[in-house]
Amino acid sequence: MSQRVTIDPVTRIEGHLRVDVEVDGGKVRKAWASGQMWRGVENILIGRDPRDAWAITQRICGVCTTVHAIASVRAVENALQLELPVNAQYIRNMIILAHAVHDHIVHFYHLSALDWVDVTSALRADPGKAASLAESLSTWSGNSKAEFTKVKDRLSGFVGTGQLGIFTNGYWGHPAMKLPPEINLIAAAHYLQALEVQRHANKIVSILGSKTPHIQNVAVGGVANALAVDAQSVLSVERLLAVKTWIDQLADFVKNVYLIDVAVVGGSYPEWTAIGRGFVDYLSVPDIPLDGKNTRFALPGGHIANGDLASFKEIKSHGDAYFRDGVAESVKHSWYQGGKGPLHPHQGETRPQYTDFQDDGKYSWLKSPTFYDKPMQVGPLSRVLAMVAAQHQPTIDYATHALDLVSTVAKTKVGLEALHSTIGRHAARAVACSVAVDQLATQWDLLLANMAKGDLKTFNKPTFPRGEIAGFGVHEAPRGVLSHWIVIADGKIKNYQCVVPTTWNAAPRNEKDEPGAYEACLVGTPVANPEQPLEVLRTVHSFDPCIACAVHVVDQETQPIVRVEPT
Template sequence: MAQRVVVDPVTRIEGHLRVDCEVDGGKVTKAWASGQMWRGIELILQGKDPRDAWVFAQRICGVCTTVHAITSVRAVENALKLEVPLNAQYIRNMIQGAHNVHDHIVHFYHLSALDFVDIVSALKADPAATAKLAQSISGWPRNSTQEFATAQKKLQAFINSGQLGIFGSGYWGHPAMKLTPEANLMAAAHYLQALDYQRRMNKVVAILGSKTPHIQNMAVGGVTNPINMDSQSTLTLEKLMYIKQLIDEVGDFITQVYIPDVAAIGAFYADWTQYGRGVVNYLSIPDMPLDTKGTVFALPAGYIDGGDLAKFTPIKDFHDPYFEKGVKESVKHSWYQGGKGPLHPYDGETIPNFTDWQDDGKYSWIKSPTFYDKRAQVGPLANVLGMYASGHQRTQFWVNAVLDAVSGHLGSKVGVDALHSTIGRHAARAVRCVVLHEELQNQWTLLMENIAKGDTKTFNKPVFPKGEIRGFGFHEAPRGMLSHWVVIENGKIKNYQAVVPTTWNAGPRDEDGNISAYEAALLDNPVAVADQPLEIIRTLHSFDPCLACAVHLTDTETKSHYQVKVV
């Protein structure tokens, strides 16, 4: 008989995602993804000065603050057709690059690795054997017996303290945990090291953004960082050299630890290339503009239809009508008044209509976006495939490098098709991390060279015309393509819609009843133990759901409650 498993986060902050699954015969047969909180940011922004929108927008989410700030100013600049000085583009590119790299490291090690890595098992590992294993896959200098022994002691002391905290809700000893004690210890030690490297990366955001959390330096028309190599209160040579040092230190960690770890864990869990395929229409957008108008980009992207890299349509620039016209949102299964069919974000309405949960009716506060009437998956996998299909050489290089490493571990060839999966999303995120890191170094060089030419301009003053203008801004954020849409009338915001990555992936059924990426990815997922659905959590986490939160997990058959971590 089918069992209903409900994974329901309780925190109010990041996302409020609830997922219901029907489990029959040890696998998921039906799935619903539901956003449990109404944000209504658009109502807060109506009537406000468009130059201030980013300040509020970056509070939408506690995880991705900078990305909403950048996307918001881009939307207003787009409406004004306002050019952005080169220095400002480079500084923004570095902020977003550093933020994304930081976020991907945190997601893999701190928010999802423990779905595959058993901390308790790591306590039983032999540090010398662990060092031998680690040295066989990477030349990382910290893969020593001493380092692993120290990490093991630290973990033991932490667990002995009784305050498990971040490790408190792991599925230790679950039958789906497959790593050897030594592989577990290797990954756990790297978890500890990653805490340090992600912080170094975030320092770059803090220096350029003047402050984290919540950067201060954004402005419609550029950034507010004055550049003066001789003045301590501005962006100086000293600060730029320190940024360079931080970038370089993190690079070694990515190439010598993160990439090899993902390849090794991916090989151990090769069966997870068969699960979590989901929606394989992939949407991502170009980012890291290299000119003032946003027509040339360091990182190309576009739309891939049906998982076929040959069916790729590039999205060309910040004003590309192919993108602008393709996006619509349905509320047929969302708790809003509808009846008008899917609406374009400029015309989007947000009028609540709560009905309680209805399996075949309304069941979510998230709207259902479509791209030319099709569901799409967004995120690092969509972005990596988009860059790959665009012919971006470094992306192709790193995709092949990771797949070759996995093939080497397995002794058989693993191709790009394996990426359409739960474990493939982790591999793609690692590839994106290293590609972005390389681009971060490029952007640093571009900024230095431009300043050396004597250009210190960072801001173009926006001027708002009478009458109505509209625009959109997009940004390839850690969780996927983010877009803000703004209608401005006489210099004030008339309508504002944020179509966030998790909306694309976690929306409910659309106007035609088609399921979203989360819902599709969960189908046929194995569930060995219904009240410990680690496998469901694995597939959800592979999307990096924006949930800095715990979830209540309820088996409605037995009414038992579990604390699970979905961060």
């Protein structure tokens, strides 16, 4: 007999997500993903100066701030065909990469690790055995017996007071939890250490971007950072040396803690390499541009059809017509007026039409994007598979290292095919983070080397023509492909649409009634206890949902949609 399970809201994400599943015979047979919040940033931009868009679009989200700034200025620059100074690219790249490293660390430890780690089990752990195990896996300085003893005592204090603090409301003791106490203790310790380590990435963004969240330094045409070799009032070598120190500290944690922890968890749950596959059509875009025209990149991207790496088709530039012409969005199952079929973002419309939740009708504030009429999975897994297909050697090396460690823990050979899964998305994200932290150091080297040549230029002034022009900006954000689409008429914004990673992944059914990535990946997921649907949360959290980014409601008549009054 089937049972309907509704999780509303899904927590440990950004925004308000509702997930409904039908469970029959202990497995999910059907799923619905519904964005339950709305915003109106795109409408706010209409009629404004395109040079202001990047500052406004950052306010779409309190987490995905930097990424919207970057995609926005790239959209305007693409419309203008504006070339950038390479120093501006290097500075932007460092901000992008530091933001990504921060996002990856926080996602695994603070937003999803507790789906796999039973912190109450850690109270039964032997700190000495935990230290021996951890030290056998890495050289991380925080893996000592003294450190694990301190963490165990801290956890005991929480439990002794009847309060678990930040670990409250976990499904502790759930039958799907299977890590031994010592690994649970190690993971709990690293959870707390990650709270400190992630600050290094935020400091880098703050120094280069003038503020975090919501950076202040980017501009259409480059960045506002003035460079100097010795002046103290600008971005000097002294400040850049401080940045390098934090890069090195991040690299130590990512390679000696994060990558290893994910592999150990993956190897301890080998059955989850066969869960959460869904459809395996993947989309990513190249990023970390190495020239001012956005035609050469440190990290490749492209399209993979049906999970076959041999099908990889590279997206070669940020103006590539292959990407530009392939994107469309449907609102057939979204709370918007439709009837026109899928629309290209430059012709996109967002007119609200709320109907309440309809299983076979409209049930989400998210639209349904497609790439050449097919739904796509985006994110770190798509990115890593594309880089492997493109023969990007650092990615191949880190992926091989991670899978070898997973195989050792699981005591069976685990290959690349295992990445098409819930646990595989975590492994891919750890691999992507390792690549990113190395590339962060490389971009630092490139900036310093270019400054040493006497090139300190960071900005090219844009000029807006009369008439109508259109452009799009892409960025391979931590959660996947982000694109901003702009139409400019006589120097003012005429239309603006954002197609974001969580719109791709958390989309409702499309024009052909095909499920989005969340919905497809949930089918077949085992559910031991429908009253505690931990397994459903594992798969959803593996995507790192950001619903604030993914939904957008506007009122074309500029009438109030809702009124809030004091009582």
